[in-house]
Amino acid sequence: MTDPRPIDSVVLVKQVPDTHHLTGEVMTKDGTMNRNALPAIFNPEDLNALEMALQLKDRHGGTVTVITMGPPKAANILRESLWRGADRVVLLTDRKFAGADTLATSVALQKAIEKLGRYDLVLAGRQAIDGDTAQVGPQTAEKLRIPQITYVESVIEIGPTHVIAERALDSGSEIVRCTLPCLLTVVGSANTPRPASVRRQMERKLAATPNEYATLRAQWPEFETDEAVEAYLAKHDLKIPVWTAEDIGATEASIGLAGSPTQVHKINFVVLESTESKTVAPTPEGIAAMIAELVHEYIVG
Amino acid sequence: MAEQKGIWVFIEHDDDRIADVSLELVGKARELANRLDGASGGTHASGGMDASSGTHEVVGLLCGHDVEALAQEVIHHGADRVLLADHEALALYRTLPYARVAIEEARRRKPEIFLIGGTPNGRDFAPRVASALRCGLTADCTDLQVGDYYVRKEDRTYEDLLFQIRPAFGGNLVATIVNPKTRPQMATVREGVMRKPAADGKRTGVVEKINPVFEPGDFALEVLSRQVRRSTVKLKDATVIVAGGAGIDGPDEFALLRDLANLLGGEVGASRAAVDAGMIDRAHQVGQTGTTVRPRLYIAAGISGAIQHRAGMDQSSKIIAINTDPAAPMFQIAHYRIVGDAAEVLPLIIKTLRERSIAQGEAE
Numbered sequence: 001m002t003d004p005r006p007i008d009s010v011v012l013v014k015q016v017p018d019t020h021h022l023t024g025e026v027m028t029k030d031g032t033m034n035r036n037a038l039p040a041i042f043n044p045e046d047l048n049a050l051e052m053a054l055q056l057k058d059r060h061g062g063t064v065t066v067i068t069m070g071p072p073k074a075a076n077i078l079r080e081s082l083w084r085g086a087d088r089v090v091l092l093t094d095r096k097f098a099g100a101d102t103l104a105t106s107v108a109l110q111k112a113i114e115k116l117g118r119y120d121l122v123l124a125g126r127q128a129i130d131g132d133t134a135q136v137g138p139q140t141a142e143k144l145r146i147p148q149i150t151y152v153e154s155v156i157e158i159g160p161t162h163v164i165a166e167r168a169l170d171s172g173s174e175i176v177r178c179t180l181p182c183l184l185t186v187v188g189s190a191n192t193p194r195p196a197s198v199r200r201q202m203e204r205k206l207a208a209t210p211n212e213y214a215t216l217r218a219q220w221p222e223f224e225t226d227e228a229v230e231a232y233l234a235k236h237d238l239k240i241p242v243w244t245a246e247d248i249g250a251t252e253a254s255i256g257l258a259g260s261p262t263q264v265h266k267i268n269f270v271v272l273e274s275t276e277s278k279t280v281a282p283t284p285e286g287i288a289a290m291i292a293e294l295v296h297e298y299i300v301g
Numbered sequence: 302m303a304e305q306k307g308i309w310v311f312i313e314h315d316d317d318r319i320a321d322v323s324l325e326l327v328g329k330a331r332e333l334a335n336r337l338d339g340a341s342g343g344t345h346a347s348g349g350m351d352a353s354s355g356t357h358e359v360v361g362l363l364c365g366h367d368v369e370a371l372a373q374e375v376i377h378h379g380a381d382r383v384l385l386a387d388h389e390a391l392a393l394y395r396t397l398p399y400a401r402v403a404i405e406e407a408r409r410r411k412p413e414i415f416l417i418g419g420t421p422n423g424r425d426f427a428p429r430v431a432s433a434l435r436c437g438l439t440a441d442c443t444d445l446q447v448g449d450y451y452v453r454k455e456d457r458t459y460e461d462l463l464f465q466i467r468p469a470f471g472g473n474l475v476a477t478i479v480n481p482k483t484r485p486q487m488a489t490v491r492e493g494v495m496r497k498p499a500a501d502g503k504r505t506g507v508v509e510k511i512n513p514v515f516e517p518g519d520f521a522l523e524v525l526s527r528q529v530r531r532s533t534v535k536l537k538d539a540t541v542i543v544a545g546g547a548g549i550d551g552p553d554e555f556a557l558l559r560d561l562a563n564l565l566g567g568e569v570g571a572s573r574a575a576v577d578a579g580m581i582d583r584a585h586q587v588g589q590t591g592t593t594v595r596p597r598l599y600i601a602a603g604i605s606g607a608i609q610h611r612a613g614m615d616q617s618s619k620i621i622a623i624n625t626d627p628a629a630p631m632f633q634i635a636h637y638r639i640v641g642d643a644a645e646v647l648p649l650i651i652k653t654l655r656e657r658s659i660a661q662g663e664a665e
Contacts, residue, residue: 150425171530262439265479
């Protein structure tokens with residue numbers, strides 16, 4: 001169904017360690033995690049949220065703006081967003097944001113979204129794989145004072161004043177109608193994210209934040225100064241804006257560690273209970289002996 | 302007497318049935334209340350049946366329409382009081398009307414602790430409420446305890462805090478999270494993590510009706526239709542679970558798990574890796590973000606044993622681990638360690654069991 005009204009979306013994304021692909025090498029001998037062995041990736045369900053926003057734009061027109069809060073290297077997922085079709089990206093980065101729990105994160109995102117101005121939809125992945133909390137979306141919606149639809153499987157219809165969406169729940173599904181603007185959190189089964197377009201990737205390969213000018217200059221010696229890089233990027237609309245806490249008007253007490261009501265009391269290594277255990281040979285004799293034992297103990301009937 | 306400190310539980314229900322996770326949390330809240338009353342040496346020594354006997358009170362927050370009949374069940378499972386918001390607008394779960402009731406009541410009554418089931422709707426509700434109350438919320442706790450927390454910078458000890466314990470950083474670490482300064486201390490817990498207490502039909506408590514006052518904006522969302530699909534997967538009650546993970550190579554190998562589960566009268570489980578790879582439906586996922594299980598026998602085939610998975614199955618009576626990697630963490634909690642390829646070991650187990658049953662059949 002086509003609707004002439006363009007839809008302006010803001011997509012919240014996060015760069016996360018790839019905890020899904022934990023392998024033997026990632027775990028060190030003392031049971032801790034070798035973080036360097038984990039690549040940083042685009043949080044998978046945030047890609048589904050981006051795809052949903054891009055599909056709405058394909059159908060209805062409008063814009064897609066992508067925001068992430070993170071360290072400077074999180075600019076990588078913003079570039080990826082541009083290559084996939086986002087119109088505009090913003091990096092929120094500031095030492096003052098560090099140590100934020102979900103509540104403090106939602107304050108920063110709220111302020112950034114408000115700074116962007118008018119929007120119809122805010123979209124985010126249902127949850128990030130590094131914490132699995134699914135909290136930042138609803139917390140941001142509450143602070144923006146807009147309604148939320150979580151666990152969105154599909155947008156069935158979007159009109160000038162409302163959206164109709166399907167929620168995927170453990171126990172079934174639900175179709176809801178909600179006024180705009182509102183916030184959606186999107187589940188992984190919602191769609192298949194499009195790959196980066198080669199053309200867009202060529203065009204926007206150099207997109208960079210000011211933190212990255214030095215790296216760019218190392219690769220492209222023809223830029224003799226940061227100013228030269230900046231002028232080139234500005235001319236070709238390739239500057240990735242960086243917003244600090246001050247830029248979005250967030251008070252120090254409301255963000256980062258200071259704005260986080262939850263505190264980590266302690267971290268324990270998991271001491272695996274040493275169970276009385278037997279090594280069983282993967283042979284017919286080994287298996288038969290194990291099963292005989294389980295039968296004897298009435299574990300297997 | 303001094304005002305009682307509330308330990309609240311959000312009571313979820315569907316089709317006139319209270320969700321198991323809510324009753325499990327009522328049981329946990331009862332335990333925490335008894336602990337806290339003991340720990341703070343309250344003047345009211347005994348925990349007893351009387352709602353006014355302790356300094357901590359277990360409160361169920363029950364929102365819905367025509368749900369008064371459910372209130373007693375909450376009390377029978379350990380609550381002292383049920384706050385009953387019975388209103389047409391609450392007939393089906395919706396974020397804003399439900400959150401409105403919780404936020405207003407929490408502002409007025411100032412509970413100490415607020416526990417919510419980690420269901421999709423619980424995970425929709427809890428952050429909305431926590432954000433409005435500007436308080437801390439910890440997701441998917443695998444344990445809840447009480448204890449003291451010393452902050453060196455302030456040289457101050459915060460007593461009797463809720464210790465919210467959950468696996469962290471995707472690794473072999475468990476974090477204890479506290480909310481020293483904000484109230485309520487909020488946490489979500491998945492179904493099956495806490496044990497559901499037995500109902501005590503003689504237990505009495507107070508059912509207090511509250512009249513919610515809504516604002517027009519609370520009705521921004523309307524539920525047009527709902528389809529309830531009763532899951533046919535009964536992982537939680539299965540006595541035997543045969544589970545597969547990333548080490549299971551494709552659907553054919555996964556079918557072996559099903560064969561073995563059928564042979565043992567059990568269910569098929571899976572690690573998140575297997576679910577994410579599309580080998581099996583999410584309803585089969587065992588672990589912190591899936592189902593917590595305690596079967597008599599758990600066979601983990603090709604599951605390395607990340608803590609998130611172990612948290613959901615380490616209470617199993619007997620664990621058989623099959624893995625090609627001898628260093629897989631699953632081996633450390635297994636009773637039987639089989640270093641080998643599941644594609645070869647599973648058929649061996651199936652064959653051995655079949656031969657046994659044939660031999661038994663002949664003997665009889």
